[in-house]
Amino acid sequence: MGLPFSTSQIREGAALINVPVLETCPDKSPDRAIYKAPVFYNPRMKLNRDSAVIVLKAHQRMFSKSFRLCEPMCGTGVRGIRLALEVEGLEEVVLGDVNPLAVRLTEINADLNNVLDRVRVRLMEANLLLALHTSRTQRFDYIDIDPYGSPVPYIDSALRACRDGGIIALTATDMAPLCGVNPRACLRRYGGWPLRTEYSKELALRLLISSLVLAAARLEMSINPIFSFSIDHYLRVYATVGRGAKGADSCLNEVGYILHCSNCLNRRVVRQSLWGVEEVCDVCGGKMEVGGPLWTGKLADPAFCSVMASISEEHLGDLRLVRLINLVRDEAELPPSFxxxxxxxxxxxxxxxxxxxxxxxxxxxxxxxxxxxxxxxxxxxxxxxxxxxxxxxxxxxxx
Ligand SMILES: C[S@@+](CC[C@H](N)C(=O)[O-])C[C@H]1O[C@@H](n2cnc3c(N)ncnc32)[C@H](O)[C@@H]1O
Ligand SMILES: [Zn+2]
Structure with a gap:
């Protein structure tokens, strides 16, 4: 097969995928072995990939149009190949990776699944690949950023390469900064201060979304989260992207702060500025901690989630994902924190x-x-x- 490592075949969704054999790695601990493998494949991220399939199927059911997508950090190609096989109307799938072995393996996997007619694989840095697609005719309808750690270094390029009305998907696995274990790193990366509270994961998701909103606003673009969640060790956001200053302004109106009293667990949401806001708890008089700026708007679009839920039941029958979609939908209209x-x-x-x-x-x-x-x-x-x-x-x- 022309690869300098052994592979085995796994089935995920509709795809048959060659993945590196982990036993050939010197480190036997499953997580470290995954990261040390010559090409990255994590079977525990299947739900993440399943969610991408369902989001795109729901989008196609609602808007039925031909689609061009880009996954600039593709690893084995499993995600893009699954999308090419499982979602109707995909005109072109552009996959990229900086690892030459990942690119070779993705080509082999695309061939194995007979999708080479619509899948192109590029050996290229993600920002560079996206930068080649910023002109109006070259932009993508869907961009999936699935990096190691934080997606922040790729957000600007993804926004520029996304067409008006397209979807950006982000995965973030750097939970320690986002959940407040390392708040300075969170401030540097996401431009917001995290809090260590019982609802830290929700704040983490809101910090990630606000960094997307702020990056979009700089480009006079807006974003609308249609499905976002926290599960296992990561966060995932799907948001539609709009072009225009008006939308950007209304998105900024949804960025604000959360004040939390660790003495009595009282919390308060403040939209936009902290100017003149008392940081004293109105219940117990204690000093409130301030988190943000963060996204205070909806984390999902309930109507879109309903379409996703019905497709998910028909298509995958994965109860964990169906349950997740229903929970995200039912809580979407309620205020931040829990x-x-x-x-x-x-x-x-x-x-x-x-x-x-x-x-x-x-x-x-x-x-x-x-x-x-x-x-x-x-x-x-x-x-x-x-x-x-x-x-x-x-x-x-x-x-
Ligand atoms: C978490 S893995 C992607 C897994 C894949 N998306 C999936 O669903 O299985 C991250 C991938 O990004 C690649 N990568 C890291 N930095 C990159 C960069 N700056 N540009 C392009 N690829 C990069 C790595 O080689 C690795 O294959
Ligand atoms: Zn209090």
């Missing part, structure tokens, strides 16, 4: 309650409430911290 039931109950020293019971009580009391995909024991609601605590106490008293 309450972790067990944390609140332990602070109040009351017995913990089943999530469903709490959701029902909140709704009976006139609040909106939903589960959240960020946390099995999380509740999103427009009830304030005090109102949420009151419901927990009432439920505990009633036994």
């Amino acid at each position: 309450y972790n039931i067990d944390l609140h109950c332990s602070r109040l020293k009351v017995r913990s309650q089943p999530t469903n019971k709490i959701l029902t009580s909140l709704r009976d009391a006139g609040f909106r409430a939903a589960r959240t995909h960020f946390d099995e024991r999380g509740v999103k609601s427009d009830a304030s911290n005090l109102e949420f605590d009151r419901i927990l106490k009432d439920l505990a008293e009633r036994g």
Whole structure:
């Protein structure tokens, strides 16, 4: 096969893919072996790739038009080849990688799956590849940035190479900075300050989206998240891209700050500027920590998620993804942050309650409430911290 390493064949979705045999790597720990392999393939990112298939299928079902896409960091080519096989109407799939072995393996895999008529593979740095496609006729309808760590170094190029109405997908695996373990790195990379709270992963996703919004605004472009989530060890954002200053301005209106009181778990969302905002908790008088700037708008488009959910049930039958899509849809219209039931109950020293019971009580009391995909024991609601605590106490008293 002309490769200086052994491969084995795996099936993922509709594709048959040659992947490096990890046993040939000196390091036996599965994660390190994946990163040390001559070409990167992580079977645990299948759900990430499945989500790309479903997003594009949903987009095609809603708009049915021919499509050109680019995945400039393709590894074995599994994602792009799956998209070429599983999504109808793909006119051209441009795959790239800086690793010559990845490019060779992707060519072999494209040939194996008979998609060479619409898949082109380029040995090129991602920013360079995208820069070659910034003219109006060359731009892509879908760009998938799936790097090691942070997607930030590629965001500007992706925006320039995305056509008006196209979709940008980003994966971020640098959870330590984004979740506040290394806040300075987060500030440098994403331009926002993270917080270590029970809802850090949600803030991480909002920081990633705001860095996309701010980059887009500099180019007089806007973005609209249609499906975004946090799962396992990574974040994923799918957003449509619009061109024009007006859209950019309204996106900036959705960038703001979150104030969090670690004493009583109260939180407050402030849109746009912190000018004149009191950093004192209006519940307990404690000093509130400030996170952001971050995206305070919707993390998903509920109508788009409904189409995704039905396609996902028909197409893949992957219950984990179907459940994720439904959760993301149902929480999309609720405000930023959520309450972790067990944390609140332990602070109040009351017995913990089943999530469903709490959701029902909140709704009976006139609040909106939903589960959240960020946390099995999380509740999103427009009830304030005090109102949420009151419901927990009432439920505990009633036994
Ligand atoms: C996380 S892997 C991609 C996995 C692939 N997207 C998938 O779904 O299996 C990241 C890939 O990016 C490539 N890469 C890293 N930096 C790059 C750059 N600046 N330009 C192009 N490719 C790059 C690496 O060689 C590696 O194959
Ligand atoms: Zn407080």
